[in-house]
Amino acid sequence: MIASPAIPTEQLRLSVAPMMDWTDSHCRVFHRLLAPHARLYSEMVHANAVVLGDRARLLAMDPGEHPVALQLGGSEPALLAQAARIGAEWGYDEINLNCGCPSDRVQAGRFGACLMREPQRVADSVAAMIAACSVPVTVKCRLGVDDDHEWQHFVGFIDTIVGAGCQTFVVHARNAWLKGLSPKENREVPPLRYDWAYRLKRERPQLQVIVNGGIADAEEASAHLAHVEGAMLGRAAYHTPYLLHALDVRWFGGELQSRAELLRAYRPYVEVQLARGVSLKHITRHLLGLFAGQPGGRAFRQVLSEGAHKPGADWTLVEHALVLTEREPHSP
Numbered sequence: 001m002i003a004s005p006a007i008p009t010e011q012l013r014l015s016v017a018p019m020m021d022w023t024d025s026h027c028r029v030f031h032r033l034l035a036p037h038a039r040l041y042s043e044m045v046h047a048n049a050v051v052l053g054d055r056a057r058l059l060a061m062d063p064g065e066h067p068v069a070l071q072l073g074g075s076e077p078a079l080l081a082q083a084a085r086i087g088a089e090w091g092y093d094e095i096n097l098n099c100g101c102p103s104d105r106v107q108a109g110r111f112g113a114c115l116m117r118e119p120q121r122v123a124d125s126v127a128a129m130i131a132a133c134s135v136p137v138t139v140k141c142r143l144g145v146d147d148d149h150e151w152q153h154f155v156g157f158i159d160t161i162v163g164a165g166c167q168t169f170v171v172h173a174r175n176a177w178l179k180g181l182s183p184k185e186n187r188e189v190p191p192l193r194y195d196w197a198y199r200l201k202r203e204r205p206q207l208q209v210i211v212n213g214g215i216a217d218a219e220e221a222s223a224h225l226a227h228v229e230g231a232m233l234g235r236a237a238y239h240t241p242y243l244l245h246a247l248d249v250r251w252f253g254g255e256l257q258s259r260a261e262l263l264r265a266y267r268p269y270v271e272v273q274l275a276r277g278v279s280l281k282h283i284t285r286h287l288l289g290l291f292a293g294q295p296g297g298r299a300f301r302q303v304l305s306e307g308a309h310k311p312g313a314d315w316t317l318v319e320h321a322l323v324l325t326e327r328e329p330h331s332p
């Protein structure tokens, strides 16, 4: 058995979840500016697409994103190994295997959350991935599927994968219900049970455990760190990205910057992308929540939503939106 390398502990504390259609490279560069110490995750990419598809599009990454993980979907060890090797060659700092997605499409392909019922297949996949690349190979999973609430099944799943050399687990701390719930409902309806993630860390202290699911604010995120190495934020990070900055400063130190300062630091990247022919709307869609709950926040959102798709839209639109937020003082 080859052991996958561990991730430096300080890189585990704060991470932004893999989110399809959301955590593309533009989004990750923005999140990196807000949270210099966060670990970022790509959208899930199927191993088959990595091996056979348009890599320049699927694996595009900016050098400023590091540390950044590529999340793979799939269930064929040899294919996953090839995809892991390619991901590492493209510069990703970690390869993460998705064992938590419950969508019908994913179930039809027998990967994602249904892999929780096939621990040996996951172990074989992970072993092949570890052998194929030198960056950490990690797993993101749920607590179980459907009405399986047996701790022994969950810990047995983890132990089987640990036996293949993996030592880092992101635990989305609820079950996936494979029948009758949409992916969106599967992020809300099955109850959260953080205590299982904590117990995993207590009973397997040698593992690196990151907890995910429903973390809404800085207090909640901080409370998890008493029990596990890290907190992974998904929707809260995307919809209220300033939270990432607040957490980064709180946990790692540094000066709290204003939303406007952080946004203006994004300008050089945006200009380069516009010069390459990227439409502003593909970038600004990730910024809409930056002033959520702040004076002018709604106007900021509206100006960007309505203007970014127009031909020729450029950074002046962002400045115009910013002015609307600068009329009144903000809370930090």
Ligand SMILES: Cc1cc2nc3c(=O)[nH]c(=O)nc-3n(C[C@H](O)[C@H](O)[C@H](O)COP(=O)(O)O)c2cc1C
Binding pocket: 017, 018, 019, 020, 021, 022, 043, 044, 071, 098, 100, 101, 140, 172, 187, 212, 213, 214, 215, 232, 233, 234, 235, 236
């Ligand atoms: C739009 C969207 C897309 C997602 N795509 C993925 C994905 O590609 N891979 C994955 O493992 N989880 C995916 N998730 C689940 C998140 O990674 C995370 O586990 C879940 O949202 C719970 O965390 P949160 O409550 O902090 O959002 C997605 C979630 C959302 C909202």
